[in-house]
Amino acid sequence: MHRNFDRQTDRVELLSRLSGLPAHKHTELIEEYQKRSENAFSPGTLRNYRMTIRLFDEWCKRKGLDSTPPISPQTVATWVDDMGGKLAANTIETRLWGLAEFHRSRFLPSPTRHRLVELAMMGVKRKYGTAQRQAPALCKKDVLSAINNLGRSQRDNRDRALLYLATDSWCRASEIVSFKVRDLLRQDDESSLLFISKSKTDQHGQGAYAFLSAKGTRAVLAWIEEAMLSSDDPIITKSQMGGERKPINPATVSRILRRCTGRMDVSAHSTRIGGVHDAFRLGCDLSSIMVAGRWTSPEMPARYGRRILASQSAAF
Incomplete structure (x- = not known):
């Protein structure tokens, strides 16, 4: 039966x-x-x-x-x-x-x-309740200010590359530390695309692309040259000369952001949230923000930007 x-x-x-x-x-x-x-x-x-x-x-x-x-x-x-x-x-x-x-x-x-x-x-x-605690936003102006305060030591040059990767690409820490030199794809206008082979929402490796500005590209290329990295090496490595060519731990991204910005409240996710805030301030629509941050649902970017959206509402 x-x-x-x-x-x-x-x-x-x-x-x-x-x-x-x-x-x-x-x-x-x-x-x-x-x-x-x-x-x-x-x-x-x-x-x-x-x-x-x-x-x-x-x-x-x-x-x-x-x-x-x-x-x-x-x-x-x-x-x-x-x-x-x-x-x-x-x-x-x-x-x-x-x-x-x-x-x-x-x-x-x-x-x-x-x-x-x-x-x-x-x-x-x-x-x-079910409200989730959100990491504070770290907008581009704050990151650029931190970059301008960096010196020219090897660690500073590595951190400069990392900060540009974080603020330009809106990538998660796990994605940032996974980038290899070969994932940097140059464009004619001196900016680059970053190939994301796998991510939190793409466990099966369909792949995606993130943007890196011309200034960010120059900073990353300068670091690659200084650290003498090969195509298969991770871009963000330990800054010491002769150190292992292995990616840093994702948790280290948060520590570097705190050290460089002087803000102990931020995390690696703060630049992703800050990017959403910047985009809403510029008047970008939600669909464009979803594409930039590689979201498949509007829920998270809308949640990240709800403070900005509230300030832009019709209520007065």
Whole structure:
């Protein structure tokens, strides 16, 4: 008899069949899953996943609870309650994903889908809201002012190239540190295009392009020449002579921006938000901003620019 496809029912049936496997076969499946995860997930996703499991385990120890899967829905719901008001709602949901993946990796049903956990999450959102804390904007005039204050040391020249990459391209830190010399594509007007081979929203590497101004191009080329970088080398490397030709950590981009601007409140995302603010001030429409920042949805650029949009509203 034909049965309509039910994803949840099929998942439960599959898990039931897997639970009947011999212990060594089950262990082999778990080991293979872990190996395949290394290729399937980005390094950042894997870092967040491991951090979530570590933090959950530490929380369970403090509470005298068992963190061994399968974990009870009551325990997960209590964990959600405890995170409420301390973490943003989207961060809590990310941690629930990590706990769900923890169970999937062992071919166990996830407690995060239980109604108790859903209700706990709904309660947190209702009590504390879902607003996300936004990084302060770092507009182009602020970045150019920081660039003008740089000297001519090797570190300054590296930082100059990085600051131009950040403010011209609106790229994320992970994208900035991934640029190789060969990704700089010169144009006739002395500006350049930067080829983004992979990004947070393009995990399968379809590729995209970002803009780099003529001044930015000259700064990047000067750094490439000074550091004697080859085509396959990352553009933003350690500034010391003879240092490894490896990309810097994405977190270092934020530290460099803080050091160069003297602002401790900014992060690598601040130039992306600042670019949106600049564009709205110039009167650019949302679709043009989406193209410049490579967004597929208007939600994020509209959120980034809501302060500017409010100041430009018809209300007076």
